[in-house]
Amino acid sequence: MCGIHGVVALKRPQQFPAKWLDMMGDITAHRGPDDSGSYLNNNVALGMRRLSVIDLAGGQQPISNDDGSLVLVCNGEIYNYRELRAQLAEHYTFKTQSDVEVILALYQQYGVDCLQHLNGMFAFALWDNNRQQLLLARDRLGIKPLYLSQQDGYLAFSTESKAILALPGIEAAVCPQALEQYLQLGYVPAPYSMFKGIQKLEVASYLLVNDQGMQQHQYWQPDFSQTEQLSEQSWARKIRNQLESSVAMQMVSDVPIGAFLSGGVDSSAVVALMSKHSKGPVQTYAIGFDTGDAASFYNELPYARAVAEQFGTEHREILVKPDVVSLLPKLLWHMDEPVADSAFITTYLVSEFAHKDVTVILSGVGGDELFGGYRRYLGEHYLQKYRRLPGWLRQKLLLPLAGKLPSDRHSKLLNTLRLTKAFIQSAELDDAERYQRYMQVFSQQQAEQLLDSEIPLSTIKQHYQLSNAQQGLWRMFDTDRQSQLPDDLLLLTDKMTMATSLECRVPFLDHKLVELAVRIPQNLTMKNGRLKHLLKESLSDILPGSILDRPKRGFGAPLGAWLKQELAAMLRLFVNRETIESRGLLNWPLIEQTLNQHFSQQEDHTDHLLALMNLEIWCRLYLDKQSAGQISETIRMSL
Structure with a gap:
């Protein structure tokens, strides 16, 4: 289990600075406090932060095959790795006891069809140096996330979108299509993310990046x-x-x-x-x-x-x-x-x-x-x-x-x-x-x-x-x-x-x-x-x-009741006419009606108000670049 990140060239040849991986890895250090690693070569740079779960001593990433032609970073766990190791040992020499090394062995034998053999939760990036090709893949049910962003001349990827924002010249902005979907659903569905220019790889899908461009495919559905x-x-x-x-x-x-x-x-x-x-x-x-x-x-x-x-x-x-x-x-x-x-x-x-x-x-x-x-x-x-x-x-x-x-x-x-x-x-x-x-x-x-x-x-x-x-x-x-x-x-x-x-x-x-x-x-x-x-x-x-x-x-908190009582002042702090109009994303009249209906119990608008409040807090974090500590102190003062 870890966080992965990296960049791959779309315009080739291209070299990437090592500090890019450091910046992305520092943002996601919480995902992998035990270890970190990186790989740089022509046209690609791969990085990871590791939380050690299986093969604590020998499971460092990036991990490569014998001749170094295949290099992998993977977030997740492969649950059937023992069975796969036994099947693949005749064709592949394993260097570690790590569960994710079986991905290299499978790819070496089956190519992208390696995905059909995996039972687990994962998002991984596998660099094929001979083909100068990167395979990005996500598990069948989307248990592990993977974000992508196409920039001028390269594709960036990461387990968390904030790591992509750490790269030079990439600024946080609201994706209009994501905002439309978020208001209707209360979350941002793939392929969108709330950040303009950053997308999610969809469930049960893989993306091939090579000198021919990018091709996305779905490899499984019930x-x-x-x-x-x-x-x-x-x-x-x-x-x-x-x-x-x-x-x-x-x-x-x-x-x-x-x-x-x-x-x-x-x-x-x-x-x-x-x-x-x-x-x-x-x-x-x-x-x-x-x-x-x-x-x-x-x-x-x-x-x-x-x-x-x-x-x-x-x-x-x-x-x-x-x-x-x-x-x-x-x-x-x-x-x-x-x-x-x-x-x-x-x-x-x-x-x-x-x-x-x-x-x-x-x-x-x-x-x-x-x-x-x-x-x-x-x-x-x-x-x-x-x-x-x-x-x-x-x-x-x-x-x-x-x-x-x-x-x-x-x-x-x-x-x-x-x-x-x-x-x-x-x-x-x-x-x-x-x-x-x-x-x-x-x-x-x-x-x-x-x-x-x-x-x-x-x-x-x-x-x-x-x-x-x-x-x-x-x-x-x-x-x-x-x-x-x-x-x-x-x-x-x-x-x-x-x-x-x-x-x-x-x-x-x-x-x-x-x-x-x-x-x-x-x-x-x-x-x-x-x-x-x-x-x-x-x-x-x-x-x-x-x-x-x-x-x-449901496995949630009684936010609707709290927002009417103990947290009413906090709600008004983030969802009020002055804040909404100054932000410039939404119109006020319907929001005012929503507040009134919720407090009168005419309608249950818990999800609506939580969506609006959390959107404003997110904007302060990523658009206004306020620290979480600063905003939290403002909240504490309102309680």
Whole structure:
């Protein structure tokens, strides 16, 4: 695990100064505090910062083959490296015990098809000196990020976009297309980044850079056409076996390892299976909240404690108060991009807490997407029932009534009303439009008001319309795996864990488990409207019903309630007419309306306000070049 960075010539021949790698590496030192390395040659410069996890003594990077014709820097872990080493030993002489050296051996034998053999999370750069060609690649689910920027005569790349900004002559500016998407989605989807001129390499893709230019290709996507008609018991057994295999494989480490534990189904499943394969007690970490009813609504500590007790883990908890928001500038600096998801705060805090004991952590991220854990996935199930009602009743009575419902997410009743309201207001739309409505922050119309210009469809709708999945559930998953999953949840997981020099692994996103799951008929995945039905059936003998059937709760903080109460002054500090108009990116009237509706509980605008506030903090960091410390002090003074 590390951060990688470098440059490759587009206009050749070209030499790059060593100090460029030093500048990029210094920015990402938190990703790899244990080691650093560099490689410079004609037309290329590669660098890395290393967090030692496997082969602590011998796994330094850049790593090369015997004759030095191939050179690699890689961020991530290759979980099947032992099997691959055994297969490749006849054709390749391994110099280290490092997991990533198998990439060199595979490339030497298969070329770019080496990607088909890898099971892991990775973003890497492989220089082929004989071909004078650079291969940049990202894993199938986008667990590890990779940023690119084409400059005059060269291409720069890095695990973090801020490292590219360290290069001479590159200035931070807002990408208009990214801002349009961010307002609609609350995050910046690939290929955009919030920085003008810097893009993300998309999931399951590779880029070849040689004297012919650049060519990007996609090397993997799930096959949704192979639905299998098996019994529930058969599917449950297959899921359990593959998930257990994934967990066991991802426990390989030469350093201490632990797990995040929220007490939800996914993290509890990971802990249960880790306990089965661990020689000693698993170390688990949970987070809770202090102050107010909203905090208790989000507090999952009792569930986490129950799971920890059942499996005899060494369990630790951290309790969070609203004043953690003074960390926002630091965290947004690490994020590189603004995001309207409070999970980045909680992920950082529990990561910082866990790093005191462990270097590697396992997480349940991805289980909701893969096995139908989100309420929005139930839309089609309930829609069939809802549309049996007479049209006049839906249009003339229920739709106007829904508009008058209060909306908030910080109590059971108000959260139910919020979800009901969203469902009814989107029920008459076509499938793609309805799914965008479920996922959006500001609507396209609202985003156009904010920007005073016409804007294109969000990537959510584009991915939904282009998906080759025929079943509604899998079309939604296919959309999420190309958008929210990599560019929101996985991005914040990577950035926040690595901000604390902690490696996070996600067993639910083993591509073999994904390929298995998409063959399941959707009527079994959420049978009778039960979220994650088949996954829960597969775990029914190891997890109690109190965990399997507990209400769904997200891994975020009660920001909406805090912004109305303890943090109202901080919100006004960043989201006010003078600040918005002086910044010159957005129009004020809709923002004023959004504030008023949120504080009156007419609408739940937590995501809208978090998007606006974090955008302003990001602007102060990267456009105004204020330090995180300066902004944090301003926040503390407002509390």
